[in-house]
Amino acid sequence: MDITVLLGAPGSGKGTQAKRLSERGGFIHFSTGDMLRAAMKAATPVGLKAKAYVEKGDLVPDDIMIEVIESALASVPKSTRALLDGFPRTVPQAQALDSRPATAAARAISFEISEPELIRRLTGRRICEKCGESFHIVFLPPKAEGVCDRCGGRLIQRADDGESVVKHRLDVFNKQNTLLLSYYSSTNKLKRLQAERSVESIQKDLHEMLSSDGLR
Numbered sequence: 031m032d033i034t035v036l037l038g039a040p041g042s043g044k045g046t047q048a049k050r051l052s053e054r055g056g057f058i059h060f061s062t063g064d065m066l067r068a069a070m071k072a073a074t075p076v077g078l079k080a081k082a083y084v085e086k087g088d089l090v091p092d093d094i095m096i097e098v099i100e101s102a103l104a105s106v107p108k109s110t111r112a113l114l115d116g117f118p119r120t121v122p123q124a125q126a127l128d129s130r131p132a133t134a135a136a137r138a139i140s141f142e143i144s145e146p147e148l149i150r151r152l153t154g155r156r157i158c159e160k161c162g163e164s165f166h167i168v169f170l171p172p173k174a175e176g177v178c179d180r181c182g183g184r185l186i187q188r189a190d191d192g193e194s195v196v197k198h199r200l201d202v203f204n205k206q207n208t209l210l211l212s213y214y215s216s217t218n219k220l221k222r223l224q225a226e227r228s229v230e231s232i233q234k235d236l237h238e239m240l241s242s243d244g245l246r
């Protein structure tokens with residue numbers, strides 16, 4: 031398996047980019063946030079354990095998350111090119127991935143973006159309750175208000191995208207991210223991407239970064 035870790039604050043565009051790359055083919059997108067939201071909706075044991083943390087914008091404990099990602103990665107072929115979006119969020123999570131040759135990260139790409147821009151993006155974000163597609167009331171509005179362009183589902187604001195929870199999520203992110211950046215730079219796996227640009231221009235750079243590593 032070839033694993034690319036996408037690092038970056040909530041709202042930095044990792045999910046949008048990973049979704050696009052996986053739709054073009056060649057990559058599988060693993061979003062631990064999407065996995066938890068699905069588990070919460072289905073009220074599975076993991077969903078029930080995670081709910082209170084997710085709603086407050088806190089991190090779900092490492093042992094639960096490591097199990098979630100390990101079982102997701104175990105369910106795909108060994109030849110998979112995986113894009114990890116939202117995992118790892120702590121150094122112990124990164125170490126858990128790297129502790130097995132089969133799941134060790136080949137590279138980490140950090141999406142870099144300013145805090146005021148993140149707050150604008152997150153509080154205006156709307157997601158489809160059916161397929162998870164992301165929109166923004168100003169930057170990426172759907173064709174018809176409140177309706178998903180892709181599947182016709184209803185667009186809702188995530189419970190954790192309200193302003194006070196967003197600020198808390200960014201604080202949590204900033205604390206852990208500094209440690210994660212040092213972890214990946216100490217092993218020469220870190221690449222940085224300026225993410226305060228259009229979706230298309232970031233996609234082009236990301237594609238080039240992956241191509242230069244022999245992936246396309």
Ligand code: AMP
Nearest residue numbers: 040062063084088089090095116117119
């Ligand atoms: P996201 O959609 O990536 O912003 O994730 C939504 C929420 O899910 C986060 O605010 C956390 O509560 C939880 N979560 C997702 N991935 C992780 C992870 N790797 N470690 C801990 N909590 C996570």
